[in-house]
Amino acid sequence: MYCEYYGLKEKPFNITSDPSFFYLSSSHREALSHLTYGINSRKGIIVISGEIGTGKTTLCRVFLTQSQQNNIKTAFIINPNFSTKELLEAIIADFGISVLRKTKLSLVEQLNQFLLKETARGYNAVLIIDEAQNLKPNQLEEIRLLSNLETDKDKLLQIVLIGQPELKFKLNLSNLIQLRQRVVVSYHIKPLEKKELRDYISHRLKVAGSDPEKIVFTEEAQEMIFNFSKGTPRLINILCDRCLLAGFVTQTNTIDGQIAGTCIKELDSGSASPPII
DSSP states (O other): OOOHHHHHHTTTOOOOOOOOOOOOOOHHHHHHHHHHHHHHHTOOEEEEEEETTTSSHHHHHHHHHHHHHTTEEEEEEEESSSOOOOHHHHHHHHHHHHOOOOHHHHHHHHHHHHHHHHHTTEEEEEESSSSSSGGGGGHHHHHHTTTBBBOSSSSSEHHHHHTTTTHHHHHHSSSGHHTTTTTTEEEOOOOGOOOOGHHHHHHHHTTTTOOTTOEOOOOHHHHHHHHTTTHHHHHHHHHHHHHHHHHHHHHHHEEEEHHHHHHHHHHHHHSSSSOOO
């Protein structure tokens, strides 16, 4: 609605996990470094956690994009709400393995043969499971068993568990101690720092095609946006999108404290309607 008015190619503050809009905050940079190190070093199991809306899935998609140029084969499970056998089938399907027999033993053997071939070709195989806090203990135990697939020197399958903080609590269950001992890289993504907010907003506007002089978020507006969001990217996006809509309605390119305050009140009240002209 407002893109033409602001001269944008697309909405800059969508809440989809679009890697092209990824902003490398200090915390995301560290998370990506931990992820890359763990996989390149064939460490086995890696855990990346973070609160809702901190950009965990986007980080995954950025890594997946990078992995295409780095001899890495990936399987990405977005929602692991399966039985243990269905989860295994989903992993095999996402790796592109042609299934001959569907017994559990046969599925594991076919996965093992695939991993051996990829390793011989110089490829690293990575399984990424998003929303891993939803995994049941028996599924996590199945994942531990998959982490046992190895040669004398290397792990055949690198496993990345991405989830909300509940994931770390779940991994501390007494019956999952063997899995916890196999987690060799772990990192918790933190919200944006206050000093990063200006660059975050500018980055997303620039990617969307904004002229730097075209849209201005005042210092007061930025202060209010940070206080509302506490640095959580998803909440920043929701509020900034609302602010641009309000700016369009009032025909202004300057998002000031008044506009930000009005939008915050509307969001706090649960109002979904745009400001009235």
